[in-house]
Amino acid sequence: MAIRKSIRNLPEIELTDLRNALSQMMSITDNRGYEYMAGIHGIPQFRCKHGEAGSIADPNFRLFLPWHRAFLYWFEKYLQDAGHNTSISVPWWDWTSEASRIEGIPKALSDSTFNGNNNPLFSYHVKLPKSVDLTSFNEQTGCRKAMEFDTHREPDSPGLLPTKEEVESLLSLRDYGDFSDGVEDIHNRIHGWIGGRCGDMSYVPFSAFDPIFWIHHCTIDRLFWLWQLRPGNNLPLILYDEVLDPFSLTVRQVINPYELGYDYASQQVLVNGGIP
Amino acid sequence: MSSDKNNEDINSQIFVSTPVHLDIKKLENEFYRADIEIHGVDHSGHSYEGRVFLNNPKADSDTKLNFENGYVGSYHIFGHGGCVGNLGHCDLLPQRRPYDKRPSQDLKPQYKRIIITEFLKMLGQNVTEFIITIVPVLNGPQVDSDKESGSRIVKLDKIGIITYD
Numbered sequence: 463m464a465i466r467k468s469i470r471n472l473p474e475i476e477l478t479d480l481r482n483a484l485s486q487m488m489s490i491t492d493n494r495g496y497e498y499m500a501g502i503h504g505i506p507q508f509r510c511k512h513g514e515a516g517s518i519a520d521p522n523f524r525l526f527l528p529w530h531r532a533f534l535y536w537f538e539k540y541l542q543d544a545g546h547n548t549s550i551s552v553p554w555w556d557w558t559s560e561a562s563r564i565e566g567i568p569k570a571l572s573d574s575t576f577n578g579n580n581n582p583l584f585s586y587h588v589k590l591p592k593s594v595d596l597t598s599f600n601e602q603t604g605c606r607k608a609m610e611f612d613t614h615r616e617p618d619s620p621g622l623l624p625t626k627e628e629v630e631s632l633l634s635l636r637d638y639g640d641f642s643d644g645v646e647d648i649h650n651r652i653h654g655w656i657g658g659r660c661g662d663m664s665y666v667p668f669s670a671f672d673p674i675f676w677i678h679h680c681t682i683d684r685l686f687w688l689w690q691l692r693p694g695n696n697l698p699l700i701l702y703d704e705v706l707d708p709f710s711l712t713v714r715q716v717i718n719p720y721e722l723g724y725d726y727a728s729q730q731v732l733v734n735g736g737i738p
Numbered sequence: 739m740s741s742d743k744n745n746e747d748i749n750s751q752i753f754v755s756t757p758v759h760l761d762i763k764k765l766e767n768e769f770y771r772a773d774i775e776i777h778g779v780d781h782s783g784h785s786y787e788g789r790v791f792l793n794n795p796k797a798d799s800d801t802k803l804n805f806e807n808g809y810v811g812s813y814h815i816f817g818h819g820g821c822v823g824n825l826g827h828c829d830l831l832p833q834r835r836p837y838d839k840r841p842s843q844d845l846k847p848q849y850k851r852i853i854i855t856e857f858l859k860m861l862g863q864n865v866t867e868f869i870i871t872i873v874p875v876l877n878g879p880q881v882d883s884d885k886e887s888g889s890r891i892v893k894l895d896k897i898g899i900i901t902y903d
Contacts, residue, residue: 505822508844510844511841512781512816512844512848513779513781513848513849514842514848515848515849515850515851593823593824594822594823595821595822595823595824596822598820598821598822599819599820599821599822600820601820602783602784602819602820602889603783603784603819603820605819616877616878618877618878640853643850643851647813647814648814649816650785650814650815650816651787651814653785653816654785654786654787654814654816654877655877657785657877657878658877658878658879659876659877659878659879660878661878664785664816664817664819664877664878665785665816665817665818665819666816666817666818666819666844667818667819667822669816707841
């Protein structure tokens with residue numbers, strides 16, 4: 463069972479393992495690699511699910527949360543493969559913590575280097591496919607995006623991050639549609655908070671290339687699980703057999719994280735029990 | 739009750755609806771919930787926060803976000819920033835053909851709602867017309883989105899108020 467922990471509580475050795483696995487994954491250029499995984503969300507595949515409220519007659523039809531759970535699970539499996547370590551997991555970032563509301567993005571993600579090397583949690587070097595035409599993007603946004611670039615962030619003031627009260631208010635919603643819409647909105651807000659005007663996190667086509675994307679979605683998935691754990695909260699049956707394209711999983715198969723081999727914790731400290 | 743998008747000031751990025759007529763005292767049953775519904779919200783362009791105000795058509799990005807100013811909540815758009823594909827990549831298909839089981843196009847306009855139950859119960863004691871204002875605030879350093887050049891930020895199909903009993 464992989465334990466997804468808060469990034470601020472991650473022991474140094476686990477942070478190093480995570481960085482090494484991520485660096486390795488970033489060096490793989492086939493369908494096990496970072497670029498391929500990120501490309502499922504935006505450029506070039508655009509398979510992500512957002513804002514589906516009202517898209518069909520059923521008022522509770524939303525795939526945003528289960529689709530991103532499957533996506534993160536998929537990513538984590540390839541990350542473990544790259545690191546040759548099945549206990550590596552994606553950490554989460556509590557934006558509501560006192561530390562976050564003072565320093566913003568945790569240093570593990572915002573330091574550009576570690577031990578004299580590039581920090582793979584800080585940025586990723588993207589080479590866009592030749593089929594991409596950036597003319598419209600650059601005209602509409604006023605940003606100057608090139609076909610090859612290092613992802614970057616333009617974070618807003620830490621005091622504007624969501625509060626504990628806002629998160630608790632979300633978790634207290636009983637209706638799945640209300641909760642999904644609420645958590646998706648706060649997710650959109652964090653994308654914008656990190657990306658600012660021209661940072662990659664602000665725009666669907668580029669966001670998943672920024673390594674913080676995975677930590678952000680781990681936070682969202684944790685909120686989803688915390689909501690599920692409250693008595694009486696369930697996903698509507700209409701969703702259960704929906705396929706989470708392009709993953710070979712249905713919603714039913716991702717409802718329970720335990721069946722996907724992970725759980726959440728603030729931190730975990732294990733010591734040797736002495737059994738040889 | 740809903741209002742068509744025909745009262746936009748083309749010189750401004752702020753959306754102001756035509757009045758929505760709703761007399762809550764005449765509703766047959768007391769409602770337990772009321773929402774502002776926004777249908778067909780475009781998300782192909784900028785990422786932005788849409789600050790929603792009731793009966794404050796003069797609201798702008800400097801307006802304080804409190805009850806006195808009619809602020810009822812915000813929605814956030816995670817935009818595409820324009821089209822990055824080949825010709826036709828971002829064209830919305832009007833309708834799926836029979837037997838077409840593919841997922842819907844990712845730029846399909848979205849539906850947003852803001853829960854305004856208590857606000858409407860209070861405001862509705864005195865008025866029967868509601869004007870909904872959406873002030874877009876772009877991410878990043880604050881530039882006045884009123885003066886933002888380029889295409890319109892807030893694009894929607896219909897907006898209105900729904901009550902549930």
